[in-house]
Amino acid sequence: RRIEADGINLLTPLDRPTIKISICCDAYHVDEYSQQKDKYIKELGRFLAYGLNRRQPRRGYQEKTEHNAQKRPSAQRQRLFDDDPDEHWEATAASVLKLAPELNEDTESTQRTAGLSITEERPTVELIQSDQPVKTAKGDSSLQAVFRAQSQQIFQDKAAQLLPGRWEQLSTFDLYQLMQQLNQLPSDKRRRIGCVIGLLLTTGRGLNSVLDAQVLPMKKKAPSTLNEHSIIVMHGDSPGWLSGILRPESSRQMTGEWPKHMRTTQVSLTLPVPTFSWRLIEGQASYIVRRVRKRALPLFNKDGRAELEKDVKELLSTINRKTGARLTAHRLGAHLFNMLNTGDADLTAACLITGRMPSFGQQTSLYYYAPSTSYIEQQYVEAMREIEQQCATSLPKSDEIKPVCAAANLAPSGNPQYVGSKLVPITTYVNDLVATLQHRVKSARKGVQPLELFTMHNAYVAYTVAMLMFSTGYRSIRDPLPKWKNISLSRRMIVIADKTDDKQSHARFLPLTSLMVEQLAHYQRHRRGLIDRLEFYLQKQWETPFMFLNQSGTPQEVTPSRLEEHLQWRDTPPLNINRHYLHTQLKERGLASEVVDAFMGHWDAGQAPWDNYSTFCPREYCALIAPVIEKLMKAQGWKALKGKAL
Numbered sequence: 001r002r003i004e005a006d007g008i009n010l011l012t013p014l015d016r017p018t019i020k021i022s023i024c025c026d027a028y029h030v031d032e033y034s035q036q037k038d039k040y041i042k043e044l045g046r047f048l049a050y051g052l053n054r055r056q057p058r059r060g061y062q063e064k065t066e067h068n069a070q071k072r073p074s075a076q077r078q079r080l081f082d083d084d085p086d087e088h089w090e091a092t093a094a095s096v097l098k099l100a101p102e103l104n105e106d107t108e109s110t111q112r113t114a115g116l117s118i119t120e121e122r123p124t125v126e127l128i129q130s131d132q133p134v135k136t137a138k139g140d141s142s143l144q145a146v147f148r149a150q151s152q153q154i155f156q157d158k159a160a161q162l163l164p165g166r167w168e169q170l171s172t173f174d175l176y177q178l179m180q181q182l183n184q185l186p187s188d189k190r191r192r193i194g195c196v197i198g199l200l201l202t203t204g205r206g207l208n209s210v211l212d213a214q215v216l217p218m219k220k221k222a223p224s225t226l227n228e229h230s231i232i233v234m235h236g237d238s239p240g241w242l243s244g245i246l247r248p249e250s251s252r253q254m255t256g257e258w259p260k261h262m263r264t265t266q267v268s269l270t271l272p273v274p275t276f277s278w279r280l281i282e283g284q285a286s287y288i289v290r291r292v293r294k295r296a297l298p299l300f301n302k303d304g305r306a307e308l309e310k311d312v313k314e315l316l317s318t319i320n321r322k323t324g325a326r327l328t329a330h331r332l333g334a335h336l337f338n339m340l341n342t343g344d345a346d347l348t349a350a351c352l353i354t355g356r357m358p359s360f361g362q363q364t365s366l367y368y369y370a371p372s373t374s375y376i377e378q379q380y381v382e383a384m385r386e387i388e389q390q391c392a393t394s395l396p397k398s399d400e401i402k403p404v405c406a407a408a409n410l411a412p413s414g415n416p417q418y419v420g421s422k423l424v425p426i427t428t429y430v431n432d433l434v435a436t437l438q439h440r441v442k443s444a445r446k447g448v449q450p451l452e453l454f455t456m457h458n459a460y461v462a463y464t465v466a467m468l469m470f471s472t473g474y475r476s477i478r479d480p481l482p483k484w485k486n487i488s489l490s491r492r493m494i495v496i497a498d499k500t501d502d503k504q505s506h507a508r509f510l511p512l513t514s515l516m517v518e519q520l521a522h523y524q525r526h527r528r529g530l531i532d533r534l535e536f537y538l539q540k541q542w543e544t545p546f547m548f549l550n551q552s553g554t555p556q557e558v559t560p561s562r563l564e565e566h567l568q569w570r571d572t573p574p575l576n577i578n579r580h581y582l583h584t585q586l587k588e589r590g591l592a593s594e595v596v597d598a599f600m601g602h603w604d605a606g607q608a609p610w611d612n613y614s615t616f617c618p619r620e621y622c623a624l625i626a627p628v629i630e631k632l633m634k635a636q637g638w639k640a641l642k643g644k645a646l
Contacts, residue, residue: 010041022048031634050366068502069537084168086313086328115252115559115574116475117367136510141601167326169338172390174325179391181319189311191283195299196312197332198280201387202273203231203241204336207312207329211305215285223296228270228355232296233281235289239273245419246355250369254422258537258573261429263370265418271353271377274384274590276391344595352419365593365602370420375588423580425573427636430470430581433569434637437463440568452643454549457530459644461546464523464567465558467638469578471516471629473600474498476560476575481545489517492626498601509610511622513630518640521620526643582632599625 010028011021025045030038049055111117134140199210209229216222218236226232226244234240245267254262273281284301288297300308309329316327320537337358340350347358348365353376418424441463444456474480475498481487486495489512497507500522512520523545531542536552546557548562556562564575578599586596596602598609598621609616 001383007491018048019052019054020050022070027141042236047078084328084330085480086316086330087168103320110182113252113574114476115576115580116477117364128247156518168331168334170331170335170390174327175387176333177319177323177325178316178327181322185315191287192300192308193312193315194280195284196308198277199231199233199241199299200329200332201334201335201391202277202281202384203243204333204340204356205229205231205243205430206333206356207309208354210333211300211309215288215292215299216296217289217292220292220294220296222268231300233273233285234270235285237286239282240270240279241273242268243355244268246351246366252574257571259422261571261573262422262577263418263424263426265370265420265422266373269352269373269376271380271418274381274388276388277384282443329640331403335387336383338385339381342383344592346379348420348586348593349376352376353380363602365583365597366420368421368423368580368600368602369416370422370424370580370584370585371587372416372418376419381528391646421580421584423574423577424584425577425581429570431637433466435452436570437466437567438637438639438641445644450553451551454551454553456644457526458548458566459643460523461524461548461558462563463641464519465546465563466567466578467516467519467633470511470582470636470638471513471633472496473579473582474581476563477548479558484545485544487512487520487545489520493622506611508598509618510599511626511629512626513626513633515630515638515640519638522640522642529644585626585632586625589632591625591628594620595624 011024016019025041025048026040028041028045030042045057047064052146072421088599129206134142134145177598178197181452182190182197196210199205200207203210206229209231212229213231213233215233215235218234218238218240222232222234222242223230226242228244228246230242230244232242234242245265253582288299291297312329316329316332319325319327334354334356337350337354337356340353341347348363348369349355349371351363351366352371437459442461444452444459447453447456468474469476472494474496477498480496480498481494486497487493492512492514494510494512495507496510527545534549534555542555544557546558548558548566550556560575564572569576581599583596583602586599587593594609594616598616603609608614609621
């Protein structure tokens with residue numbers, strides 16, 4: 001043994017996290033006169049730093065990071081799910097090591113400019129590693145550890161579905177016991193702790209955000225700078241609470257003339273406080289609001305927040321010990337998120353309301369969705385009624401939740417307001433784009449000269465591709481249809497693999513409308529006639545279905561830059577506004593979130609609709625979404641146009 005007893009005592013306890021042992025070793029002072037045993041402690045610290053990826057060969061700790069490393073470390077070790085600091089039981093005994101994707105700054109800028117979510121273009125590699133050492137003395141081996149990791153991966157996929165009845169989700173029994181014990185506290189303690197619990201259940205925020213909450217009279221002006229963690233309690237006859245909107249990372253900058261054609265979205269959201277929640281919050285809010293002059297004041301004194309947090313956790317711990325409940329502050333804050341995901345729910349709306357991401361990672365659809373605030377309020381009110389029933393099962397359902405947002409959800413002109421994506425085009429603008437493309441094709445069809453034929457062909461290809469974009473939600477990052485075998489006109493189905501590459505690693509199956517099938521059939525006939533004419537120029541058969549022609553008649557691949565050049569959309573908006581428009585319109589027409597996510601390709605680990613053991617029915621999926629897409633395309637003015645008679 002190279003470390004003596006004194007050195008071992010320095011590192012104890014040995015069951016603490018490895019990073020703490022590594023920091024302890026790094027802090028140990030050695031010099032040229034130190035003994036070998038002391039130097040070995042320093043070497044042990046370097047060994048642990050390499051294992052934790054806190055140190056790189058020949059770079060040390062103070063390395064200059066590049067663009068990617070500034071945003072995301074080269075490797076991140078984390079639990080499979082969010083850790084609850086008050087829960088000592090661990091769901092899994094493994095960690096996930098995420099390797100950073102190879103995505104340079106230019107690629108990120110291109111995707112952001114095109115209006116795409118950067119998270120869709122990050123093929124991160126995840127390695128699952130057991131947190132426990134291999135116990136060879138008991139017959140364990142590295143092969144058995146691999147089998148355990150596979151089982152843990154299956155568990156992760158199941159848990160990612162956010163099914164009800166999970167261990168970390170509170171039940172009616174838990175909340176009923178909480179309210180019973182809360183009513184037995186002394187009045188002063190009940191006022192402060194009850195306000196904290198009421199805000200946890202009402203806002204869906206974490207304990208730290210609740211302790212930082214502020215109160216303001218309804219008639220006073222709210223702060224202009226709010227984030228998704230801010231909580232402003234609006235005190236008045238129709239009480240409510242105000243918070244900032246959760247924004248996805250790397251959103252497109254709103255510059256140029258095109259933003260005037262997009263939906264105007266709000267930077268904050270006001271929601272009503274139910275009667276049963278207001279009974280918990282009102283005492284503390286009324287106590288503080290009397291001192292408000294102009295600015296909002298904190299609900300809880302800064303000096304007493306640590307003691308208040310301790311009192312809340314002690315109450316929850318006492319209830320758990322006496323009744324067998326599973327209450328923690330983390331679960332109380334996440335309960336609204338869980339209730340919003342009950343049944344056929346909209347996960348994106350739950351993220352916007354609670355300001356939190358799902359435990360399994362980023363929610364990509366958050367980047368493409370811009371619902372109305374009235375729809376968000378409707379989802380919130382329904383979830384809060386269910387929570388009210390859980391807190392007091394003997395009471396009937398209450399209709400006393402006053403819509404505090406009735407005025408806040410309407411613009412001065414009386415139109416609805418929206419939150420979420422800033423890249424959802426208004427309907428009139430999309431209709432104008434369609435009409436312009438049709439006029440361009442009809443005008444170019446009159447020419448008979450070779451250059452005029454090439455111009456007509458390019459306009460016809462741009463029109464067909466644009467129709468395909470608005471009927472399938474295609475991401476304009478490469479050729480929309482690289483192979484003819486990816487489409488079946490007889491079955492009215494198309495396979496699109498636009499997330500990573502053409503190897504179908506994240507492919508999705510989409511139904512084609514009768515209008516789109518008719519247009520593709522016209523384009524096939526036009527393409528065959530054109531290929532025969534240009535055989536001298538091609539030298540070989542052009543494989544991809546779509547192609548542009550330059551002035552010399554040489555075929556060119558349909559790339560995003562060439563497509564944008566030939567579409568010539570007014571004021572040059574981002575090329576992928578079709579995905580923002582489709583996602584929002586499909587949900588506004590009553591389609592379930594599960595169906596829309598399958599159509600757009602917005603699924604995460606364990607939620608793939610075409611994966612093994614998936615209960616997602618392709619027949620029902622096609623029957624549900626195809627008629628809606630058909631009506632949407634007719635409303636936009638799309639028509640099946642014939643090509644040039646060759």
